[in-house]
Amino acid sequence: xxxxxxxxxxxxxxxxxxxxxxxxxxxxxxxxxxxxxxxxxxxxxxxxxxxxxxxxxxxxxxxxxxxxxxxxxxxxxxxxxxxxxxxxxxxxxxxxxxxxxxxxxxxxxxxxxxxxxxxxxxxxxxxxxxxxxxxxxxxxxxxxxxxxxxxxxxxxxxxxxxxxxxxxxxxxxxxxxxxxxxxxxxxxxxxxxxxxxxxxxxxxxxxxxxxxxxxxxxxxxxxxxxxxxxxxxxxxxxxxxxxxxxxxxxxxxxxxxxxxxxxxxxxxxxxxxxxxxxxxxxxxxxxxxxxxxxxxxxxxxxxxxxxxxxx
Ligand code: GLN
Numbered sequence: 001x002x003x004x005x006x007x008x009x010x011x012x013x014x015x016x017x018x019x020x021x022x023x024x025x026x027x028x029x030x031x032x033x034x035x036x037x038x039x040x041x042x043x044x045x046x047x048x049x050x051x052x053x054x055x056x057x058x059x060x061x062x063x064x065x066x067x068x069x070x071x072x073x074x075x076x077x078x079x080x081x082x083x084x085x086x087x088x089x090x091x092x093x094x095x096x097x098x099x100x101x102x103x104x105x106x107x108x109x110x111x112x113x114x115x116x117x118x119x120x121x122x123x124x125x126x127x128x129x130x131x132x133x134x135x136x137x138x139x140x141x142x143x144x145x146x147x148x149x150x151x152x153x154x155x156x157x158x159x160x161x162x163x164x165x166x167x168x169x170x171x172x173x174x175x176x177x178x179x180x181x182x183x184x185x186x187x188x189x190x191x192x193x194x195x196x197x198x199x200x201x202x203x204x205x206x207x208x209x210x211x212x213x214x215x216x217x218x219x220x221x222x223x224x225x226x227x228x229x230x231x232x233x234x235x236x237x238x239x240x241x242x243x244x245x246x247x248x249x250x251x252x253x254x255x256x257x258x259x260x261x262x263x264x265x266x267x268x269x270x271x272x273x274x275x276x277x278x279x280x281x282x283x284x285x286x287x288x289x290x291x292x293x294x295x296x297x298x299x300x301x302x303x304x305x306x307x308x309x310x311x
Pocket of ligand 1: 101211212213214215223227234235236265
């Protein structure tokens with residue numbers, strides 16, 4: 001039994017863990033320690049920061065110590081806590097899926113803008129079919145679920161139908177969990193399949209969104225150790241990183257309707273290469289690059305129409 005008076009305080013636990021994590025190579029050791037302690041205590045990080053003098057019970061201190069050891073071995077904080085914030089929403093996450101990255105929020109923003117522009121731009125007849133979106137390689141479902149949530153919030157919920165697919169049957173369980181957890185399972189259909197070869201998929205859609213693997217194979221070993229806990233096929237895009245982007249561009253003419261567009265996440269150094277690919281694969285289409293919040297190229301937009309509504 002630990003004597004209440006001698007148990008370490010929150011401040012002491014954080015100091016010890018920060019040192020441990022710094023030595024093990026974490027670049028965000030203090031933040032990691034705060035998040036993991038909050039998780040072990042079942043409180044918000046702000047509560048931890050507000051009570052440095054508190055003395056957690058020995059069970060909580062032990063689960064914190066175990067979490068710190070996992071992090072010290074390189075496991076990402078998101079997998080240890082079991083969730084990750086994305087687009088202001090908490091997503092369940094585990095090693096079946098890539099951890100949603102902040103830069104991917106740009107893709108959701110662009111998709112949202114596109115859908116809202118199309119749905120408000122021209123009057124739609126009462127019996128118009130729903131606007132259809134397909135998230136290819138959905139993983140945890142972060143992109144399509146965030147999009148469904150934000151569209152519903154702005155009153156477009158009923159006008160939009162989302163379809164999401166992934167090659168991995170296993171990861172779809174996680175995506176469904178996230179759709180249910182955020183109350184959008186009624187607008188979203190999930191199915192397993194490779195690229196556009198998915199049974200039950202709509203014959204055409206208005207918008208394709210995708211965060212494909214795009215890291216060149218030989219750059220994978222150089223990624224931070226946390227990435228080694230993520231599914232390799234969510235990261236590895238083949239020799240030049242663009243194998244899956246190529247397949248997406250080859251497939252979109254079949255699947256996109258007359259005003260359709262695709263938004264595809266890319267690596268910050270791939271803008272010129274993907275514009276070349278798009279010019280080769282999609283003659284007569286418009287292609288452009290959108291930057292992320294850090295000002296780096298991040299999303300390729302290809303548009304069948306000639307005056308894509310995005311700016
Ligand atoms: N942005 C991710 C990384 O660099 C890559 C994600 C992806 O390949 N889709 O770790």
